Amino acid sequence: MVKVRKAVIPAAGLGTRFLPATKAMAKEMLPIVDKPTIQFIVEEALKSGIEDILIVTGKAKRPIEDHFDANYELEANLKEKGKTELLKLVEETTDVNLHFIRQSHPRGLGHAVLQAKAFIGDEPFIVMLGDDLMEDEIPLTRQLMDDYETTHASTIAVMKVPHEDTSKYGIINPGEEVEPGLYNVKDFVEKPKPEKAPSDLAIIGRYLLTPEIFQVLETQAPGAGNEIQLTDAIDRLNKTQRVFAHQFTGKRYDVGDKFGFMKTSIEYGLKHPEVKDNLKEYIINLGHELEAQDQPQAPKTEK
Numbered sequence: 001m002v003k004v005r006k007a008v009i010p011a012a013g014l015g016t017r018f019l020p021a022t023k024a025m026a027k028e029m030l031p032i033v034d035k036p037t038i039q040f041i042v043e044e045a046l047k048s049g050i051e052d053i054l055i056v057t058g059k060a061k062r063p064i065e066d067h068f069d070a071n072y073e074l075e076a077n078l079k080e081k082g083k084t085e086l087l088k089l090v091e092e093t094t095d096v097n098l099h100f101i102r103q104s105h106p107r108g109l110g111h112a113v114l115q116a117k118a119f120i121g122d123e124p125f126i127v128m129l130g131d132d133l134m135e136d137e138i139p140l141t142r143q144l145m146d147d148y149e150t151t152h153a154s155t156i157a158v159m160k161v162p163h164e165d166t167s168k169y170g171i172i173n174p175g176e177e178v179e180p181g182l183y184n185v186k187d188f189v190e191k192p193k194p195e196k197a198p199s200d201l202a203i204i205g206r207y208l209l210t211p212e213i214f215q216v217l218e219t220q221a222p223g224a225g226n227e228i229q230l231t232d233a234i235d236r237l238n239k240t241q242r243v244f245a246h247q248f249t250g251k252r253y254d255v256g257d258k259f260g261f262m263k264t265s266i267e268y269g270l271k272h273p274e275v276k277d278n279l280k281e282y283i284i285n286l287g288h289e290l291e292a293q294d295q296p297q298a299p300k301t302e303k
């Protein structure tokens, strides 16, 4: 059986929800406390046993490449000053088998994945989106790779979302649950209104795909937002070969919009050894201040 060895990280979107921060910088470089989101994704891939990673970049390609490249000047400076802990952090990011390709126009996630065709060749592979940070004992990417060993088929990560939120996601119409948390999929529906949603199981940012997806993407017409949608292509793939959905039960941090990004920054800050105590104290005090502000003011008495 062919092993899953490669991952694709699309990072060529316009990131309009974070403008103006993303005018000259990919949103995947925005940091959670002190680490760019794309580094969390690369770390998940490596922990899962992925050997080669392709990052699909857009206009703001340089900072991503530089981040994962050696920076001799900085390293020499840290060495000279004896900052060994920081040096370790900086060097950690360079020991990865990374490759880059450019998506010249952001025509959608499906189009970004299509750019990986030559790199992937005839192997199953993983797609990882920087919008979602995942936490579980076993990394979600590894969970999908483990599924592949028995299914030998494309498997999409899904998670239960509040029913009123279905219109923000691709939603699956699940068929039989072949083993706990692993479903056959009847259809994939892009962003259905709650009253039309076939389930509350939403596609989240990890996919294991067979290489046949590329033939589908090559003929995929633009869908929602006039973009080539990966969900539409997976739905078509599902008509010719089995596609499964794997229900993730760990913790997902949605960093794709401002509020989700802020919540994640706070939660990660509360776990960060350097800032957690101060941050906790700050949040508690802020809570008291906000509560006091919300109390009805006692009427001023006339002198």
Ligand code: UTP
Pocket: 010, 011, 012, 013, 014, 015, 016, 017, 018, 027, 056, 103, 105, 106, 107, 108, 109, 111, 112, 129, 130, 131, 256
């Ligand atoms: P999003 O829709 O979340 O990213 O795509 P976006 O378009 O950059 O964000 P907004 O909505 O304008 O704020 C999901 C992932 O797919 C990548 C994005 O970089 C993101 O990681 N993507 C999207 C591409 O690589 N190319 C595209 O054409 C579109």
